[in-house]
Amino acid sequence: MTVHEERFCPEPPLRLEHPGAGIVLLTLDRPALRNALDLELRRTLAETVQGLDEDPSVRVIVISGGPTVFAAGADLGELVEAGPLQVQQRRVEHYWQALAQCRKPIIAAVNGLALGGGCELALHADLIVAGATARFGQPEVRLGIMPGAGGTQRLVRAVGKYQALRLLLTGCLVGAEEALAMGLASEVAEEDALPRALALAGEIARLPALAVAQIKAVVRDGADLPLESALLLERQAFQLLFDSHDQKEGMRAFLEKREPEYQGR
Numbered sequence: 001m002t003v004h005e006e007r008f009c010p011e012p013p014l015r016l017e018h019p020g021a022g023i024v025l026l027t028l029d030r031p032a033l034r035n036a037l038d039l040e041l042r043r044t045l046a047e048t049v050q051g052l053d054e055d056p057s058v059r060v061i062v063i064s065g066g067p068t069v070f071a072a073g074a075d076l077g078e079l080v081e082a083g084p085l086q087v088q089q090r091r092v093e094h095y096w097q098a099l100a101q102c103r104k105p106i107i108a109a110v111n112g113l114a115l116g117g118g119c120e121l122a123l124h125a126d127l128i129v130a131g132a133t134a135r136f137g138q139p140e141v142r143l144g145i146m147p148g149a150g151g152t153q154r155l156v157r158a159v160g161k162y163q164a165l166r167l168l169l170t171g172c173l174v175g176a177e178e179a180l181a182m183g184l185a186s187e188v189a190e191e192d193a194l195p196r197a198l199a200l201a202g203e204i205a206r207l208p209a210l211a212v213a214q215i216k217a218v219v220r221d222g223a224d225l226p227l228e229s230a231l232l233l234e235r236q237a238f239q240l241l242f243d244s245h246d247q248k249e250g251m252r253a254f255l256e257k258r259e260p261e262y263q264g265r
Contacts (some may be wrong), residue, residue, distance in 0.1 A: 013041045019198055022059030022205035024052055035065045037117045046098035051117050053102045053162060056264070059205035062197050063125065064109040072116025080192035091260035099124040103213050105204055109197035110134045120147060120216060123154040126216060127200060130176035130185040131193035138172035159183045209264035
């Protein structure tokens with residue numbers, strides 16, 4: 001069933017827009033709290049992404065926090081007096097899984113702070129565009145806790161053990177250029193991250209959707225497999241795409257020196 005904006009466009013704290021064909025922009029909208037991730041925002045984001053994942057008209061999802069801040073972490077007001085059982089019963093891992101399992105490419109457009117849960121949110125994306133003001137960090141240790149939504153595991157896979165532990169053990173922040181150098185960002189925009197993120201989304205949205213989906217799935221599922229198993233996964237996906245219309249169209253268009261007309265099938 002096609003996602004209609006009227007159904008899936010939630011009230012704040014999340015705004016949904018269609019800035020281009022096949023592109024959906026989700027903007028975190030709790031500016032007074034620097035987009036702190038409370039349960040309502042987490043749930044709304046997860047449910048919205050799940051709906052968009054099922055919509056065949058959606059090719060790419062862009063997540064932004066706006067021009068000044070991405071997300072400054074969890075909403076500590078919900079956690080300061082919580083006990084272990086209360087934290088467990090929040091079941092926030094289910095909300096993160098909706099992002100991790102999304103079949104559509106997700107691009108994070110990061111301006112300003114992406115700290116704690118905000119950094120973990122960015123790490124759930126497939127591409128991270130850092131604006132000039134972007135600052136990333138996992139400062140949970142300074143609050144007497146540690147990351148709990150993949151900050152230790154996704155970060156070390158992105159930047160390696162030694163850089164990850166530097167951020168995790170000290171709680172230090174890194175700017176856009178340093179994040180790019182260590183592998184925590186895909187690229188750095190000259191100023192605002194959003195225009196570049198939308199340009200990337202448009203580029204991907206024009207490509208054959210089945211090939212894009214298979215590339216994302218193989219990279220994700222093969223990352224933790226032994227090399228031979230991951231290569232088998234890649235070969236199978238490669239071979240499967242030869243049953244698609246877009247494979248025939250793409251190759252014929254190349255040989256005929258014309259622009260392909262992909263149909264996503």
